[in-house]
Amino acid sequence: MADRSLQDITIAGTRLRVRTSLNDEKVSQLVDLVDSKVKSAMKRSNSKSYHKALILAALNIAEELLTLKNQVRNELDTLEDRARDVLTELESTEIGISI
Template identity: 40%
Template sequence: MRVNEKRTYEFTIAGLPYKLRSSHDEQTVNELVQFVDQKIQAALEATKSGSFQSSAVLAALNIAEELILLKKRARREIERIEERALKLSQDLEHSKSEPSGASARN
């Protein structure tokens, strides 16, 4: 399949059939479908009404929560890495400006 070429995939979520056009490979689509299906199934079990619509909203909120928390964690990790890189860069610059024997004495 060429890059950006879309394929149609057929699958079921919570027993309901769906079709999706996607440029992702089949394995990725299967992972996405399985992830969403698990979230919907868990939400169906958790909701007292058993309403598919309520379960879909609950599943969407759970997925959004995971996404937002992962983004926050990734941002914090990027900031930590950037701070470390800046410190290393400053240490390197500082070591270049020291007289050649000064670092050997420390």
């Protein structure tokens, strides 16, 4: 297991202390992403509730994650189909070589 350290972060004005094995750069990227999603949700929402903005941001991030997972799954299926096609073609055009 990787070493875990405590890091202080701030999201939407709320300070948190988290224990993580991620490096500072990765934590900063995650914090920036979540913070921007929360701020965006606050702007789009008529409510000034951080709670509501956090839920909307979480839903937005979850939607992006599912979309990316589906895209990756579709790409993988396409690659697998192509690999099967190539293998079938190779098998059907196999030539005998004797040494």
